[in-house]
Amino acid sequence: MMKSIKNKKTISESTILVTGGTGYIGSHTVVALIAAGFNPVIVDNLSNSKASVLDRIKKITGKRPPFYKLDMRNRAALNKVFQKHQIASVIHFAGLKAVGESVAEPLRYYENNIQSTITLCNVMAKHGVKKIIFSSSASVYGQASGIPIREDSAPAPTNPYARSKWIIEQILQDVYIADPGWRMVLLRYFNPVGAHESGQMGEDPRGIPNNLMPYISQVAVGRRNKINVFGNDYPTSDGTGVRDYIHVMDLAEGHIAALKKMEKKTLWKSKQNPIIINLGTGRGYTVMEIIQAFSKASGKKIPYRITKRRPGDIAACYADITLAGKLLGWKAKRSLLDMCADAWRWQSRNPQGYP
Numbered sequence: 342m343m344k345s346i347k348n349k350k351t352i353s354e355s356t357i358l359v360t361g362g363t364g365y366i367g368s369h370t371v372v373a374l375i376a377a378g379f380n381p382v383i384v385d386n387l388s389n390s391k392a393s394v395l396d397r398i399k400k401i402t403g404k405r406p407p408f409y410k411l412d413m414r415n416r417a418a419l420n421k422v423f424q425k426h427q428i429a430s431v432i433h434f435a436g437l438k439a440v441g442e443s444v445a446e447p448l449r450y451y452e453n454n455i456q457s458t459i460t461l462c463n464v465m466a467k468h469g470v471k472k473i474i475f476s477s478s479a480s481v482y483g484q485a486s487g488i489p490i491r492e493d494s495a496p497a498p499t500n501p502y503a504r505s506k507w508i509i510e511q512i513l514q515d516v517y518i519a520d521p522g523w524r525m526v527l528l529r530y531f532n533p534v535g536a537h538e539s540g541q542m543g544e545d546p547r548g549i550p551n552n553l554m555p556y557i558s559q560v561a562v563g564r565r566n567k568i569n570v571f572g573n574d575y576p577t578s579d580g581t582g583v584r585d586y587i588h589v590m591d592l593a594e595g596h597i598a599a600l601k602k603m604e605k606k607t608l609w610k611s612k613q614n615p616i617i618i619n620l621g622t623g624r625g626y627t628v629m630e631i632i633q634a635f636s637k638a639s640g641k642k643i644p645y646r647i648t649k650r651r652p653g654d655i656a657a658c659y660a661d662i663t664l665a666g667k668l669l670g671w672k673a674k675r676s677l678l679d680m681c682a683d684a685w686r687w688q689s690r691n692p693q694g695y696p
């Protein structure tokens with residue numbers, strides 16, 4: 342709620358800084374924030390997204406949030422945003438996320454992801470803003486010892502991208518130890534897929550998609566000939582890999598639940614801080630099940646061929662979602678068919694992605 346206007350600053354309890362807010366998950370979360378009555382302010386360097394997503398946010402919500410094109414490592418530029426807006430909390434999505442690229446360019450990944458977070462925390466502390474939600478990843482678990490994966494499963498990241506997330510989690514933990522005034526929620530996402538139900542916003546990867554769902558979408562829309570299924574000799578129901586796919590709007594709403602928990606002092610009773618929570622659906626699907634569901638949702642044939650396993654892949658990975666339900670009162674609502682239908686609506690209406 343807006344309280345007053347003073348010194349050109351927007352004084353509002355509900356102003357949320359969204360770093361990486363023009364990206365895939367960030368943009369969907371911005372829509373969910375506006376729907377929930379928050380005022381998002383976006384910063385992004387557009388290294389992996391386009392400013393035209395802001396037009397789509399306006400189309401869906403009727404609002405165009407303030408946007409600043411800046412690199413998170415630019416402390417002076419970030420400081421100006423905090424001077425201009427009275428930020429209540431930060432949702433920190435900004436980061437590089439391609440596993441293969443991180444193996445080839447580890448220093449770029451460590452520098453970008455870790456330095457961005459350090460600069461952000463410094464600027465936040467300077468302005469007395471001490472509430473942060475951080476985008477971590479199920480990849481910090483690596484080859485977990487048991488499934489479903491619980492948050493107390495020992496982290497064992499297997500590549501620089503995942504390691505950068507794990508290092509950031511530990512840095513945030515140290516920041517909290519030094520100053521328990523911080524409130525931190527570290528969300529470990531499983532496999533976000535799908536798109537906003539309007540078909541206006543979705544995932545728009547650059548180049549050849551690394552991940553299954555965007556690749557299948559591009560096959561369905563005719564941009565690619567067939568999907569390679571990486572191995573059918575895993576110990577799973579049909580031999581193909583199992584993952585916990587979660588609709589991006591469910592994921593976005595998980596952030597709203599976390600934000601509300603952080604904002605309400607009465608709800609913030611956790612002794613464990615930072616709080617680490619899995620965001621997934623708690624159930625896994627095989628690659629073949631995803632291909633079939635997408636084919637059904639799109640009415641298109643999805644040609645595929647079985648190839649060898651992708652190095653580094655694991656057989657099965659899905660979340661234990663008990664903690665998310667208990668601490669956030671949140672649960673994913675959308676089905677696999679919703680994920681495919683919404684991804685298809687986006688892809689078929691925007692075959693080449695954002696303009």
Ligand code: NAD
Pocket residue numbers: 360361362363364365366367384385386387388389390411412413414433434435436437438453457476477478479530531532533
């Ligand atoms: P994305 O690439 O679509 O969005 C990230 C955004 O951050 C991009 O818009 C990019 O331009 C921006 N960015 C990167 N470095 C920046 C910097 N130094 N300064 C300013 N902006 C910068 O990715 P996404 O899928 O929306 O993921 C968001 C977050 O969630 C990332 O931190 C990612 O690691 C994490 N995550 C994603 C997945 C997934 O499968 N999509 C899974 C687990 C965790």
Ligand code: UD1
Pocket residue numbers: 440441478479480503531532533551552553554556568569570571572581582583584628651653654
């Ligand atoms: C990938 C990332 C992981 C990240 C996660 C969520 C790798 C090695 N890991 O994992 O760090 O947290 O995405 O976004 O990139 N598959 C095919 N053909 C394809 C693509 C994928 O058969 O063209 C299979 C894979 O073998 C896997 C499943 O589909 O069994 C899902 O793959 P993907 O979407 O890449 O996600 P993850 O493997 O979970």
